[in-house]
Amino acid sequence: MAFDSRLLGGIGVLSAVIEAGSFARAGEAMGLTQPAVSRAVARLEERVGIRIFNRTARAISLTDEGRRFYEAVAPHLAGIEEAAVDAAQSRARVRGKLRVNVDGTFGHYALAPRLAEFLERFPDLSVEISVRDRMGDLVADGFDVAVRFGIPEPSSYRARLLLETRVLTCASKAYVARYGEPRHPNDIATGHQCVLMRDPKTSRAFEWEFHRGNEIIPLAVAGRLMVNDTGSLLGACLGGTGIAQLLELYAKELIADGKVILLLPEWVDETFPLYAYYHGSNFVSAKVRVFLDFVREIAA
Template sequence: MQLPDLEAWAIFARVAELGSFAAAAEALGITQPTVSKAIARLERRMGTPLLHRTSRRMSLTAAGEAAVERATRLLAEGEAVEAAITAQAVSPRGHVRMAAPMSFGVAHLAPLLPTFMSRFPDVTLELALSDETVDLVGGGFDLAVRIGNLDDSSLIARRLCGVRILLVGAPAYFERMGRPKHPRELATHRGLTYAYAKPGAAWRFHHPRQGDYSVGVPSVLRANNAEALTPALLAGMGLALQPEFLVWRELRRGALEVALPGWQPPEIAVHVVMPPGRGRPARVQALIDHLARRLAQAPWAAEA
């Protein structure tokens, strides 16, 4: 099936409206020969003249009269589509689907959304929370917030801020089990571990003078949500490597303390990732920029 020559019909509509090839060419910002070729192309395709042309005037043939109303509607629809897209680019509108980890999404993303919604009332949001890694393309997501080191992939990624990982425990734990002075001592301590970390993975630390050290820590509790470890931490049941955004309030009030000062676990980061090969709508870019600005100001955020 041959597609209709929409460009030529639009040119025909403007010629019919303005009454000359020259006027139509000027209005459309194209050359007069381009107008002539478009009309000739239509007439060959239709097998009949659309315009009567003399040296003094131009008029529509019967076929032209029959076609002009619909051609004018085609031109108007095309102009309306472009106007709508241009308006959206200037003023974001439409729907955005975003995925994020559960605890981070509840505690740190959801509170940022009301100000975005107030600023962009024509954008609607959908937030899907799960600690599992979602399929952006298969799930129809516009973006996802991910925390940690990103695997190599075709996804487009933007780093929003850094996150310190801290080894923490309750004062009651240190009173009962002692306070480790070197990572090697952790082999005799009790670990509270995140289930999405690799099973049996060693805890890694870096010291500016003493270098790197890795140690296996016996796990007494594993959970697939890092926030679920907090009650056991506060009860003095063990030590955990936790992102600072989960424990900064408890650290501030003294309910938790940092173990092994000077030994720093590897830092991670908050990224936003997007499907590959898509243009980025204004509504998505506006949300990303909003999150980047606000997260950079968080009391727990390290440099982006």
């Protein structure tokens, strides 16, 4: 198919619709009427030969073909924008809105406290943080980048390892005073209450393991409380409900301040990875690039 220069304008409208979430809001952002936006999308669908959106009276959503199409072209739009900025010799190279899908643990305890520093570096950039249990579809949901704990699943996104934080077993002073301190991982299974963390992928509790060098002990632990977020896990641990497995990323300060006790300090070799995900392309926008660098900096 010969290149149709009008495609670029249609793709620009498509990008605005995805970012705004509706034809009406995209029209407001672009200074167009809703029918004009709808016609532009319809022309784009006709030119590329696919249906890009599922439309109902109340909402729109990307079709599978539309998602794949936008995933392929979105990074190139960012590259065109950056090239235009460079050509104008503008100093505002990092600008616009950065939408981030973030794991709650990292968002609450590492990213949010440092965002003021990031925004100060880039005064022409605004950031929207969305804390979610799962990454979902970055393209359909309009996200530029995601930061999630866990092993990457197969996908079309690019994944960058940011850190591997240790898994620490902790309890409050009150809990240890009442129930004693375990001397071996097996002691936890036989005489202790644990605070369990729900795995959003399975809706069951995360399994516990204890690592010491090459030695690994999987452990079936018991507990009357299961939570689905780090704040509740920390609160229950600090309140003496039971033993909890915490990530060193945020637990190290609690241990240093004496708010929790590190149990079994010789069994702390298990690690949990933190990855950043972004659209798979050789073109990475300036705002995503500086954000990835910043996250690696604060996660170090």
